[in-house]
Amino acid sequence: MRQAPFEATHTAEWEAFEQFLDGPKKPPFDPAEMPARFRRISQHLALAAERHYSAELVDRLNRLALRGHHALYVNRRRESGQVLDFVLSGFPRLVRQEWRLVAAAALLFFGPLLGLITVLQIYPDFAHYLLSPSQIASYHSMYDPANKRLGMREADTNVLMFGFYIWNNVRIGFQTFAGGMLAGVGSAWFLGANGVIIGAVAGYLVHAGFGETFWSFVAGHSALELTAIVLSGAAGFRLGLAVIAPGNLSRKAALVAAAKPAVRMMYGAALMFFAAAFVEAFWSPLTEIPYNWKIGVGIGAWVVLLAYFLLAGRARAAR
Amino acid sequence: MLDTTRRVATPEGIELTLRLAGPVPRALAWSIDLLIRLGIVALVMMLAAQFGRAGWGVVLIAAFFVEWLLPAWLEATWGGQTPGKKLFGLAVLNDDGTPVRWPGALTRNLLRAVDFLPFLYGIGLATMLLNRDFKRLGDLAAGTVVVYRGEKSTGVRQIPKVTPVPPPVPLTLEDQRAVLELAERAQTLTAERFEELASLPSPLVGQLQGQQAAVRLLGMANYLAGKQ
Numbered sequence: 001m002r003q004a005p006f007e008a009t010h011t012a013e014w015e016a017f018e019q020f021l022d023g024p025k026k027p028p029f030d031p032a033e034m035p036a037r038f039r040r041i042s043q044h045l046a047l048a049a050e051r052h053y054s055a056e057l058v059d060r061l062n063r064l065a066l067r068g069h070h071a072l073y074v075n076r077r078r079e080s081g082q083v084l085d086f087v088l089s090g091f092p093r094l095v096r097q098e099w100r101l102v103a104a105a106a107l108l109f110f111g112p113l114l115g116l117i118t119v120l121q122i123y124p125d126f127a128h129y130l131l132s133p134s135q136i137a138s139y140h141s142m143y144d145p146a147n148k149r150l151g152m153r154e155a156d157t158n159v160l161m162f163g164f165y166i167w168n169n170v171r172i173g174f175q176t177f178a179g180g181m182l183a184g185v186g187s188a189w190f191l192g193a194n195g196v197i198i199g200a201v202a203g204y205l206v207h208a209g210f211g212e213t214f215w216s217f218v219a220g221h222s223a224l225e226l227t228a229i230v231l232s233g234a235a236g237f238r239l240g241l242a243v244i245a246p247g248n249l250s251r252k253a254a255l256v257a258a259a260k261p262a263v264r265m266m267y268g269a270a271l272m273f274f275a276a277a278f279v280e281a282f283w284s285p286l287t288e289i290p291y292n293w294k295i296g297v298g299i300g301a302w303v304v305l306l307a308y309f310l311l312a313g314r315a316r317a318a319r
Numbered sequence: 320m321l322d323t324t325r326r327v328a329t330p331e332g333i334e335l336t337l338r339l340a341g342p343v344p345r346a347l348a349w350s351i352d353l354l355i356r357l358g359i360v361a362l363v364m365m366l367a368a369q370f371g372r373a374g375w376g377v378v379l380i381a382a383f384f385v386e387w388l389l390p391a392w393l394e395a396t397w398g399g400q401t402p403g404k405k406l407f408g409l410a411v412l413n414d415d416g417t418p419v420r421w422p423g424a425l426t427r428n429l430l431r432a433v434d435f436l437p438f439l440y441g442i443g444l445a446t447m448l449l450n451r452d453f454k455r456l457g458d459l460a461a462g463t464v465v466v467y468r469g470e471k472s473t474g475v476r477q478i479p480k481v482t483p484v485p486p487p488v489p490l491t492l493e494d495q496r497a498v499l500e501l502a503e504r505a506q507t508l509t510a511e512r513f514e515e516l517a518s519l520p521s522p523l524v525g526q527l528q529g530q531q532a533a534v535r536l537l538g539m540a541n542y543l544a545g546k547q
Contacts, residue, residue: 003543042331042332052492070418262426
């Protein structure tokens with residue numbers, strides 16, 4: 001069959017399909033016919049290409065088939081139920097599944113953090129290698145026991161700090177994750193660097209005698225925030241590992257396969273960062289709450305969080 | 320063969336052709352999006368100014384969402400397009416030609432942080448030039464490609480009607496296609512240029528020149544297309 005009769009025979013069908021894709025107006029045929037009609041148009045495209053009809057016609061059919069492909073294979077799965085499912089079981093299971101990477105990230109982050117707190121009690125001057133005098137001065141003012149509000153300057157408000165924590169902390173988490181693409185080096189760097197800075201500040205303030213105000217401020221949100229950084233790093237390592245050791249896959253395929261669990265982990269980490277920012281802005285600065293209470297809540301948060309990651313979702317996995 | 324296309328096999332047993340978008344239109348689309356994002360943040364700033372320092376908190380939250388999540392949200396819900404991409408006729412698709420969804424859109428947008436390094440998408444550009452699908456790192460990890468949507472037809476080009484003439488020699492499919500395509504372009508070329516081109520295939524038009532050669536070739540095109 002030559003091109004002109006081919007076009008003449010099928011144009012009406014193509015136009016009907018185009019009209020169907022175009023709009024919400026009343027469809028020219030029963031939507032149930034759509035897959036069958038799409039298969040016919042696919043066949044027309046194959047025929048037109050095989051018979052070397054003009055590029056114009058082949059392009060037109062390609063466009064039509066591509067749009068049909070989009071319409072047919074768009075995944076309209078509802079995801080509202082999945083969010084709760086993810087929080088209750090999917091996320092902790094994912095973290096347990098990736099426990100090696102989480103442990104490596106935790107070591108890189110908590111190692112320097114705890115190490116520096118210890119070292120600075122013995123050699124306090126070492127802090128001056130890590131923090132500039134202006135940084136030290138600003139931490140002095142933020143954690144002065146005479147403050148009515150902790151962790152912020154007097155003029156700042158909770159809402160401002162909430163915005164700042166979201167903008168800054170979640171960004172750090174996302175950067176830690178994205179850095180994993182550079183063979184994991186970026187994640188390792190962000191984990192280590194943040195561990196060093198936090199450790200230096202904590203060690204310095206504790207030595208300077210501001211320990212009570214400092215712990216009172218950080219206790220509440222520390223569990224959520226520090227764990228979220230570690231998980232961001234672990235997600236980054238998942239990507240980095242795919243680049244370094246793709247196994248039986250090509251690097252590209254390994255990366256695509258690794259991105260799925262890695263991004264799922266980032267969903268969880270981002271939620272934790274948001275929650276931490278909320279606690280950090282509205283609970284942590286309070287001085288009305290007794291010190292013991294704040295420390296108790298902080299320890300409680302760590303216990304609950306560890307229990308969540310160790311235990312949640314096990315029943316569902318066994319089912 | 321152009322190497323800026325990508326063939327995708329579908330379950331229907333055909334191959335669809337995607338036209339990949341290179342760095343330049345994508346950079347332009349990105350700069351439009353950047354302007355829009357800055358505009359949104361500026362707007363929030365103006366509205367929030369009356370709330371003093373608390374307003375700054377709102378601005379920072381807005382800046383965060385606009386920078387990290389808005390592009391992913393738009394791509395996931397708006398047919399793979401951000402306003403900038405729509406303006407330049409681009410769209411993000413999965414590797415298999417299906418529309419991109421949340422996980423893919425979020426992956427590629429979070430990983431912009433590393434594509435942006437060391438400055439202004441240096442790594443992203445290098446990666447795009449190093450693989451045949453113009454993918455930056457975010458696209459590689461998410462399994463997405465940026466393509467031209469090209470939904471609008473360039474206008475149907477008609478072969479001018481003349482009396483069909485069979486070609487004097489049998490033509491291969493490629494030759495037939497070349498004749499058809501030249502005839503389809505007849506109206507977009509000047510008459511002189513078309514006549515000049517039509518005189519070239521001497522096995523078909525023999526010694527004919529100018530106007531006569533043009534009419535003869537169009538006649539063959541009409542014949543090949545099956546016009547009566």
